[in-house]
Amino acid sequence: MKILFVEDDDRIARPVVEDLRHQKYIVDYVADGLTAWAYAEASEYDCILLDLMLPKLDGITLCKRIRQSGYSGFILMLTAKDTVTDRVLGLDAGADDYLVKPFAIEELSARIRALSRRPQQFQDQVLQRGQLRMNLQTREVDYAQQPLDLTPKEFMLLECLMKRPSTVFTCEMLLDQVCELDRQAGTGTIRTHLTNLRRKFKQLGCQQNPIRTIYGVGYRLSSNGYNL
Structure with missing residues (x-):
């Protein structure tokens, strides 16, 4: 599981970051909204573990913005405020759970495990882009029914x-997504995976590859190639 701790x-x-990483979670830690x-x-x-009171952008506004962007994961709000109004504000903004400071790290870990067992109502189990289809539950992928x-x-x-x-990913961004636990991996690893992926699409008879190179920047899914 990959966690953003704010x-x-x-x-x-x-201590929270240290404990979560010790439990083999992948944790990115930032200090402002x-x-x-x-x-x-x-x-x-x-x-996303999200403090309510943050500099530059408060937690409520950030939570709303993240949900409006289409984020489908879980958000656990952390705050020293324990009024009913504050809890309602956090939940209405899109948080899935609420933990009041000070908290025991063991309870935080238990809340994360409980959230991970909860069905993600926001997340589609099947991604469909033209003739390219990916089932996130069965881990099956097909192109033009092949x-x-x-x-x-x-x-x-x-x-x-x-x-x-619609996002253009640099090799570094993709490396962070795919090889976060492999500290020996480099951007060449990403290019190798992309080459292999493109080869597999070509073997299925795909004339215009779904993975598009944006020269000097990175890679994105083709806006029309996957409709062929």
Whole structure:
């Protein structure tokens, strides 16, 4: 699971980040709302731990913006405020759960596990882009009703592109998505996966490859290639 942790108090953040990483979660930590928004736009997170009181952009506004962008993961609001009004504001803004400070790290971990077991009502289990179809539950991919046999890394890479078809991803952004646990991997690894993916599309008779190169920038899903 990949987590974005947004907290401006370093004394709270450091032990939480250490504990979550010890549990093998992938954690990005930022200390203000605007930076958190930039991270949420650039990367895919399964869960966002979001402080209510943040510099530059408050947690309520950030939560609403993230939900309006189409984010389908879980948001757990963290705050020292414990009034009914504050809890309602957080939940109405799009948060899935609410944890009051100070909290035990064990309880935070339990809340994350509970959220991960909850059905994600916002997330479609099937991504469809023209004739390109991906089932996130069965991990099956087909193009023009022909199955694509993908490696786990190829699946993750294509999933990233399909979830945000209008986004241009740099190699570094894709590397963060696909190879976050492989510290030996480099951008050459991403290019190799993309080459293999394109080859597999070509073997199915795809005349215009769905993966488009934006020269000097990165890669995105073709705006018309997957409709052939």
